Amino acid sequence: MSGKDYSSATDDALVKAARRGTLDAFEELVARHRDRIYARAVSMMRNEEDAVDLSQEAWVKGWQRLKQFQFESSFSTWMTRIVINLCLDQLRRQKRIRSESIQEMDDEGVAERQLPVVITNPTERLERNELRARIDVALAQLSESHRTVLVLHEFERMEYKEIARAMECSIGTVMSRLFYARRKMASLLAELRRDQ
Amino acid sequence: MNEEQQLRLQAFLDGELPEREARAVAAWVESDPAAADLLVELKAIRQALAGSEPAVSLPESREFFWSRIARDIEAGERRETAAGPAGFRWQHLLWPIGATALCVAVVLLQNPFATTERPVASIAPDADTPIVEAMQPGSDATTYRNESDGTTLVWFSMTDNSRTKPATATF
Numbered sequence: 001m002s003g004k005d006y007s008s009a010t011d012d013a014l015v016k017a018a019r020r021g022t023l024d025a026f027e028e029l030v031a032r033h034r035d036r037i038y039a040r041a042v043s044m045m046r047n048e049e050d051a052v053d054l055s056q057e058a059w060v061k062g063w064q065r066l067k068q069f070q071f072e073s074s075f076s077t078w079m080t081r082i083v084i085n086l087c088l089d090q091l092r093r094q095k096r097i098r099s100e101s102i103q104e105m106d107d108e109g110v111a112e113r114q115l116p117v118v119i120t121n122p123t124e125r126l127e128r129n130e131l132r133a134r135i136d137v138a139l140a141q142l143s144e145s146h147r148t149v150l151v152l153h154e155f156e157r158m159e160y161k162e163i164a165r166a167m168e169c170s171i172g173t174v175m176s177r178l179f180y181a182r183r184k185m186a187s188l189l190a191e192l193r194r195d196q
Numbered sequence: 197m198n199e200e201q202q203l204r205l206q207a208f209l210d211g212e213l214p215e216r217e218a219r220a221v222a223a224w225v226e227s228d229p230a231a232a233d234l235l236v237e238l239k240a241i242r243q244a245l246a247g248s249e250p251a252v253s254l255p256e257s258r259e260f261f262w263s264r265i266a267r268d269i270e271a272g273e274r275r276e277t278a279a280g281p282a283g284f285r286w287q288h289l290l291w292p293i294g295a296t297a298l299c300v301a302v303v304l305l306q307n308p309f310a311t312t313e314r315p316v317a318s319i320a321p322d323a324d325t326p327i328v329e330a331m332q333p334g335s336d337a338t339t340y341r342n343e344s345d346g347t348t349l350v351w352f353s354m355t356d357n358s359r360t361k362p363a364t365a366t367f
Contacts, residue, residue, distance in 0.1 A: 023266065030265060031258050038254040048255065055254070056261070060268045117233045128248070136250040153210075154245040160212055175203045182206070182241045189244070 011075040019066050026066075030059050033076045037083050043151045044087040046140060054090060058083035080156065088166060091144060115187050138188035146181035153178055197230055205231055209238050 006014055006028040017025035037058055041051035062079050069078050126134070139147055145167075152158045152166065160178075164171045197205075207213050208221040225231045254261060 023269070027262050027266070030262055034258075034261060035253050039249065039252045042252050043249060052254065052256065056264055056268070059265045060272065063265075063269050064272060117230075117237050131244060132248050132250050135245060135248050139250075150245070154242065155249045160207075160210070172203075175207065176199075179203055179206050179238075182238055185245070186237050186241050189241075 012071060015066065015069060015071075015075055018063070026063055029075065033079055034059075036076055037079055040080050040151075040156070041083050041087055043139070043155060044084065044148060045090065046147075050090065054086045055083055058086050061086070084152065084156065084166060088148070091148070115183050134189055134192050135185075137192065138185050141188055142181055142184060146177050146184065149174055149177040150181040150185070197228075197234070201231070202234065205235055206238055209235060209242065 004022075004024060006017070006025050009017070009025070009028070011029065011032070014025045014029050018029065034055065038051055038055045041054045041058075042048065045051050045054065058079060061082050065082070069075065139150070142150065148167065149163060152163045153160075158166070160171045160174050163174045163178075167174065204213070204217075204221060205225070208218055208225075211218075213221060225235055
């Protein structure tokens with residue numbers, strides 16, 4: 001520990017200092033990005049306790065793999081990918097994604113295909129906080145696999161092939177899950193608007 | 197509209213189609229109201245989600261959260277130090293040790309010095325197994341001793357008449 005004040009240093013400078021073994025520099029990185037990493041874990045796991053544990057584990061892995069960080073993306077994006085992979089591993093362990101049988105997936109797809117198209121934008125003129133709250137409620141009602149694809153695509157801005165790699169499935173599966181997730185979200189948000 | 201068309205429409209929205217295919221989908225949307233409606237819905241959801249991730253904050257103080265991370269980092273480094281130089285693992289020795297053991301076993305099985313003669317003495321692994329021993333190398337007396345019931349049996353070979361007579365002795 002050097003006791004140096006790192007609060008005004010850039011992320012890149014902190015990463016370089018942390019690579020030299022300066023824990024204080026890494027602590028500053030954790031303080032800056034911990035909420036974002038935690039938020040990603042929450043959106044994927046839907047469980048605060050798991051999210052805290054996994055984000056903590058992600059930071060430990062981040063420290064151990066600092067030398068692999070190539071400065072090709074921002075440090076927070078790199079860290080987010082680490083926590084995403086940990087969440088996916090955890091979801092696989094819990095057999096949530098894989099326990100959904102093919103038949104179940106097909107049935108779900110059939111249901112979403114038959115939903116009427118939502119013509120009126122269900123989120124129009126909503127305050128940002130209200131919109132966020134409704135999205136949170138709707139996300140909670142999606143299946144694990146549909147929510148995961150939606151989070152990775154819409155929040156993390158990952159491309160189809162990146163999601164397919166992370167989730168260990170085909171691009172076709174990603175497209176299909178994303179489509180049904182969006183249709184379900186449209187329907188859920190329209191319902192929430194009607195219930196208001 | 198079939199599923200393939202729906203997914204192509206979505207890929208068009210997400211900018212995942214090659215330029216030529218994207219132009220074809222744009223033309224299709226222009227001429228098909230159902231496709232145009234579905235595209236509007238998908239676009240509205242995409243826009244609603246963009247930047248609308250539910251805001252959450254870690255429910256732990258900076259100091260407490262960091263203390264847990266620092267503890268795990270230090271524990272990991274202690275484990276690495278205890279494991280020896282980077283990359284060294286005891287498992288790496290399994291192959292050489294296994295190969296050496298195999299060689300030794302082969303040599304023992306094919307030992308040119310191995311003799312077919314009776315062993316001078318052998319030791320039983322447990323009390324239930326009788327101990328068999330020759331009284332002296334080259335002698336014709338053999339002792340069988342069973343520790344579990346305290347019995348000792350001594351065999352004397354009488355070579356002059358090619359018969360073996362048992363005799364017992366108690367110790």
